[in-house]
């Protein structure tokens with residue numbers, strides 16, 4: 001899949017098949033995420049990866065109000081933010097967001113579905129990730145990505161909106 005095609009056809013997937021996600025697939029996603037740009041090349045991130053059924057089910061309850069998507073997911077990756085690795089203060093959320101989008105596009109490219117589950121700034125979700133995935137206090141859970149082969153097909157959407165474009169000057 002070409003890059004533009006991946007960007008224009010990716011959708012958030014919240015229903016997954018029972019097909020397992022392989023370690024090779026997970027490594028592709030992690031490598032794509034870690035190849036993201038970051039301010040000063042600081043790479044202020046860590047990734048918690050799980051395929052453990054009990055933990056995935058626990059994430060459903062602790063992070064997303066029992067949301068069935070975690071019970072269907074075959075794996076999940078939690079992107080964590082490590083402020084101690086920041087090269088320029090305050091840039092780590094932008095760096096982690098770049099990693100997150102790389103991860104989502106890579107998943108789509110290899111036929112997996114995922115959805116960005118917001119964690120940072122939502123105290124019960126942060127606490128849930130710490131409890132289920134053992135994230136230490138000095139590390140901030142940033143965003144969680146349930147993963148699996150899509151069990152739903154969502155159409156590509158073209159959201160180009162000329163009213164959001166300001167030519168030469170606002």
Ligand SMILES: Cc1cc2nc3c(=O)[nH]c(=O)nc-3n(C[C@H](O)[C@H](O)[C@H](O)COP(=O)(O)O)c2cc1C
Pocket residue numbers: 010011012013115116117118
């Ligand atoms: C920063 C961010 C936070 C999001 N948080 C959630 C979330 O907590 N739960 C969820 O189901 N979807 C979440 N999403 C997914 C959005 O709902 C989704 O991207 C949006 O509706 C557009 O749909 P699409 O991804 O299929 O293009 C989040 C997306 C972003 C970028």
